[in-house]
Amino acid sequence: MLWLLCGAAGIAAALVLLILLFLSAESWPALRHISIGRFLNDPSWNPGESMYKLTPMLSGTLYAAGGALLLAIPLGIASALFIAYYASPRGAGIYRHLIELLAGIPSVVYGFWGLTTLVPLINQLHPPGASLLAGILVLTLMILPTIALTAHASLLSVPPDYLRGAAALGISRWGMIRGVALPAAKTGIAAGIILAAGRAIGETMAVLMVTGNVVQHAASLFDPIRTLAANIALEMPYAMGDHRAALFVSGLTLMLLVMMLWSVAAQLGRNRDG
Amino acid sequence: MHGGSEQLRRPASEKTPGKGDGAYTLGPMQAGPVCCDPQPLIQVDNLSLRYGAKTALDNVTLDIYRGCITALIGPSGCGKTSFLSSINRLTDLIPGCRTTGRIRVDGCDIHESACDVQALRQRIGMVFQKPTPFPVSISRNIELPLHERGIKRRADTAAIIEQVLRDVGLWDEVRDRLHASALSLSGGQQQRLCIARALALNPQILLMDEPCSALDPIASGIVEDLIGQLRGRYTIVIVTHNLAQARRIANYAAFFWVGGHAGRLVEFGHCRQIFESPAHELTAAYVNGVRG
Numbered sequence: 001m002l003w004l005l006c007g008a009a010g011i012a013a014a015l016v017l018l019i020l021l022f023l024s025a026e027s028w029p030a031l032r033h034i035s036i037g038r039f040l041n042d043p044s045w046n047p048g049e050s051m052y053k054l055t056p057m058l059s060g061t062l063y064a065a066g067g068a069l070l071l072a073i074p075l076g077i078a079s080a081l082f083i084a085y086y087a088s089p090r091g092a093g094i095y096r097h098l099i100e101l102l103a104g105i106p107s108v109v110y111g112f113w114g115l116t117t118l119v120p121l122i123n124q125l126h127p128p129g130a131s132l133l134a135g136i137l138v139l140t141l142m143i144l145p146t147i148a149l150t151a152h153a154s155l156l157s158v159p160p161d162y163l164r165g166a167a168a169l170g171i172s173r174w175g176m177i178r179g180v181a182l183p184a185a186k187t188g189i190a191a192g193i194i195l196a197a198g199r200a201i202g203e204t205m206a207v208l209m210v211t212g213n214v215v216q217h218a219a220s221l222f223d224p225i226r227t228l229a230a231n232i233a234l235e236m237p238y239a240m241g242d243h244r245a246a247l248f249v250s251g252l253t254l255m256l257l258v259m260m261l262w263s264v265a266a267q268l269g270r271n272r273d274g
Numbered sequence: 275m276h277g278g279s280e281q282l283r284r285p286a287s288e289k290t291p292g293k294g295d296g297a298y299t300l301g302p303m304q305a306g307p308v309c310c311d312p313q314p315l316i317q318v319d320n321l322s323l324r325y326g327a328k329t330a331l332d333n334v335t336l337d338i339y340r341g342c343i344t345a346l347i348g349p350s351g352c353g354k355t356s357f358l359s360s361i362n363r364l365t366d367l368i369p370g371c372r373t374t375g376r377i378r379v380d381g382c383d384i385h386e387s388a389c390d391v392q393a394l395r396q397r398i399g400m401v402f403q404k405p406t407p408f409p410v411s412i413s414r415n416i417e418l419p420l421h422e423r424g425i426k427r428r429a430d431t432a433a434i435i436e437q438v439l440r441d442v443g444l445w446d447e448v449r450d451r452l453h454a455s456a457l458s459l460s461g462g463q464q465q466r467l468c469i470a471r472a473l474a475l476n477p478q479i480l481l482m483d484e485p486c487s488a489l490d491p492i493a494s495g496i497v498e499d500l501i502g503q504l505r506g507r508y509t510i511v512i513v514t515h516n517l518a519q520a521r522r523i524a525n526y527a528a529f530f531w532v533g534g535h536a537g538r539l540v541e542f543g544h545c546r547q548i549f550e551s552p553a554h555e556l557t558a559a560y561v562n563g564v565r566g
Binding site for chain 1: 362364367392393394395396399400402404406408409410414418419421422423468471472475
């Protein structure tokens with residue numbers, strides 16, 4: 001049994017390392033032929049003319065994920081608080097099931113809905129419609145359940161003694177939530193946010209369908225953008241040579257981004273314990 | 275340890291030099307109303323309490339006297355804790371819990387709609403068996419109820435924090451680490467912090483549900499001495515399974531027993547009378563360790 005478990009764990013660990021190795025190996029020609037500086041300083045992303053500027057797609061990824069987090073964190077935590085402390089047991093059950101349902105919708109369906117409903121709406125507000133804003137809204141819906149469900153789970157694990165102690169001191173429900181429940185649940189809530197951020201950064205299909213995929217630094221919420229993940233999905237089918245390798249560099253960047261996020265989270269966790 | 279009557283005359287061991295609001299200073303014991311002239315502060319009439327179909331307390335009538343320590347004694351499951359938590363209506367939090375009968379605190383019916391339950395709980399501090407400091411800093415633990423009360427100025431809260439921590443003898447132990455997590459304190463310190471937190475609102479009444487039973491003997495002794503010092507300033511109702519402790523600190527004792535599947539009050543009287551010349555044979559059997 002021990003061997004079986006060790007084997008399974010070993011395979012999982014090896015797979016991650018292999019993927020990283022594979023990404024690096026495939027990126028290597030690009031990193032050698034095209035210097036790292038050119039990924040930052042080339043005039044534009046135009047592989048046909050050997051121009052490989054990645055920064056607009058990096059900013060697109062960060063804007064879309066950051067905007068979605070900005071919306072989804074307060075909404076998700078508010079939903080969790082509602083389920084845990086305000087809703088009637090029946091209402092809480094229904095609401096929780098709805099959020100679980102939201103978590104189960106495939107991303108392409110979100111993209112489809114965004115494309116046919118959200119983009120035309122935004123177009124009426126400010127053309128062209130396919131935009132950073134559409135990406136942010138779709139991503140918000142996609143990561144909201146992650147944040148709400150993990151926050152709810154960590155609120156449920158707050159010892160009832162705390163709540164009873166707060167009530168005995170004549171502290172109101174909101175005072176108890178702010179002063180006791182949220183501080184007690186903050187580690188779990190933060191873990192949910194990191195998980196959601198990882199998903200927002202890596203999400204491809206839905207974002208690709210609603211953001212317009214123009215390679216540019218967005219000057220406003222209504223500008224189309226392209227994310228790193230969408231870039232890979234869009235160009236991989238026909239890319240060759242340095243172009244193909246440059247797409248692997250996009251993938252590597254994405255992976256580094258997520259790893260950085262995790263290391264920041266781990267650092268925060270350590271500081272809290274220390 | 276010391277006998278109850280000596281305790282009455284003994285001044286508070288730690289008098290605080292004129293800092294902060296005088297209302298939060300523990301005065302000498304003589305400052306409190308005298309126990310031998312009992313004035314009822316909590317009047318409980320025909321209190322019955324049910325959890326769903328199960329009756330936990332049956333028809334309890336009891337007066338609790340101002341400034342005194344009243345110990346509730348009796349075997350487990352006889353409704354002592356239920357009685358305690360119906361005084362500050364903490365039983366409201368338990369689904370399916372129903373109370374009938376009347377409880378008056380300072381003449382005011384706590385079940386009447388005019389009675390604001392939050393204000394009631396601010397007047398009645400409560401300390402639980404298991405220390406329950408919130409997972410925030412030591413000072414924040416005391417600030418939370420103060421903020422709720424509308425005391426927000428930093429100078430005011432700092433003065434009260436120092437005062438109540440001095441009152442429970444914790445100040446010198448934690449003055450350098452007020453911003454450390456309250457969970458880093460030892461069990462006895464946590465329980466004293468919880469008492470300090472309850473005192474911060476300057477309540478009239480303190481309800482204590484076996485405050486020493488989760489502590490080691492030394493910490494338990496410290497907390498017990500502290501409770502003795504609080505006599506006079508506060509009206510204290512304490513549930514305890516430790517009969518020696520009840521005998522040492524209480525002025526009055528109420529003996530509960532399970533009769534006919536529900537907790538009943540068997541006997542109430544001066545602590546000495548309950549222990550030395552109980553009127554009821556069940557009481558005599560219990561305090562002499564024959565039953566229970």
